[in-house]
Amino acid sequence: MDDALRKIIHVDMDAFYASVEQRDNPDLRGKPVAVGGVRERGVVAAASYEARKWGVRSAMPSVTARRKCPELIFVPPRFEVYRAVSNQIREIFAAYTPLIEPLSLDEAYLDVTENLKAMPTATEIAQNIRAEILATTGLTASAGISYNKFLAKMASDQNKPNGQFVITPKTGPAFVEALKVGKFYGIGPATEAKMNRLGIYTGLDLKAQTLPFLQHHFGVSGPYYYGLARAIDHRLVKPDRVRKSIGAENTFFEDIHSFEGAQARLNPIIDKVWRYVENHDTRARTVTLKVKFSDFQQITRSRTGTTLIDSRADIAAICHDLLTGVFPIMKGIRLLGVTLSSLDDDSHNDDAPAPAQMSLAL
Incomplete structure (x- = not known):
């Protein structure tokens, strides 16, 4: 099909985690809210629009966020609630098209070139979807409508929050x-x-x-x-989008200075990653160790094998070797993370320009 004839919608929930918390707790409405970062050494997972006005952003250290916004209210994440709401939203999408490519709990691409309700325009479909999301969940969503995924993604940011924007083949x-x-x-x-x-x-x-x-x-x-640069993006909306990496990380209350301490803190992170691997029956070839120091300098070290990594012990051994290469250190470690990539079904997906990262921890 000619790309100019495609109808792609990118739906992006507005400050999703924070909006869910404000919906469920009236005392938080209209106030600057940060999800996550409850601990002293924590990190902001999401920020309400009231918090964003102060410069608070996701992935920002909690201490920085509080410095920018002294009135910031931190709430712990409730991922089971976010997943339940996300499932409600997916059901709404499915009433319009089977071609749904989730990017995360709060955003997805939809190909509505041929839609299940025989609606003539993607603009009308996006309006209906956003209205149904509001009626069902009490939350607002923004949408971008265009003839390819790149432009639809760019368009969804234009009229946030609670708006939509169209980029046509003529204006692209x-x-x-x-x-x-x-x-x-x-x-x-x-x-x-x-x-x-x-x-x-x-x-x-x-x-x-x-x-x-x-x-x-x-x-x-x-x-x-x-x-x-030429507004060309031939990537398809793939409902069977394959995850390209699996990762978990932890920020610590106190800096780690010893190898033994770092090794001990790595074990529960490896456990989280391995549980996901086993539950989803997948394997990987590459292990990446992420280290963030007390001054926020960040480094990564990776190793790729010729065969699939088939046990937790293998991951632990590789992480041990990678961590050994980091020491001795001149400054404390505030965060450690482990990511598995080159998954066993990874070669079948060339859709995304960068690996998708699953956040298993804040």
């Missing part, structure tokens, strides 16, 4: 040209900085580069960026 190229590259989905801070050093600041700058130039500087991502 100009929209991308005016966009700062740091706003592109799939371009993180490091890549943005590299592009800036190369004189690439906007979509128009990116469009001016040749494919060989982008391949030379960005490797396998070069063709992806080349297409995005």
Whole structure:
């Protein structure tokens, strides 16, 4: 099918975790709320819009968030509740199309080119879905509507919260040209900085580069960026989207300074990851150790095997070796994480520009 004829919707719940907490506790409504980060060394998992006005963002250390917003209210996460609400939302999606690609509990792509209700426009479908979500859950959602996934994702951010935005085939190229590259989905801070050093600041700058130039500087991502600069994204909405990585991490109350202490703190993290592996009958080839120090410097160390890692003991042994390579250390460790990637069914999914990360811990 011609991409220009596709109808893709990206639905994104508004401050999902925090909004659920405000819905269920009237005392929190209208106040700056952060989910997670309850512990002194914690991290913000989600922030309400009232908190965002103060500069509080997800993944921000709790101490920083409280410094920015002294009135910030921290609440512990309730993932079982968030999953239940997410399932309600998925049921609403399923009434319109079977082509649903969840990205997380609070967002998903929908291909409504041919929809189950024979509705003529994706704009009307998005309006109906958002209205049903509000009526069913009491929560608001924003939506982006376009002819490919990249533009639908970009569009959903335009009228947040509780709004929607359409990017048509006629307006798509100009929209991308005016966009700062740091706003592109799939371009993180490091890549943005590299592009800036190369004189690439906007979509128009990116469009001016040749494919060989982008391949030379960005490797396998070069063709992806080349297409995005031209508002081209052929990726399909895949309802069987395969997870590309599994990860868990922990931030500690006190900094760790010894190898033995770090090893002991790694064991429960490895347990969480291995439980997921066993419950979902999957295996991996790559183990990555994440270390964040007391000054927030972060490093990762990885090892990829030629065969699938088939036991918890194998993961533990690799983590032990990777951790050994980190020591001796000159500063304390505040966070450790373990991620498994190159999963056994990973080769069948080339859809996402970056690995999907499952958060098993705050």
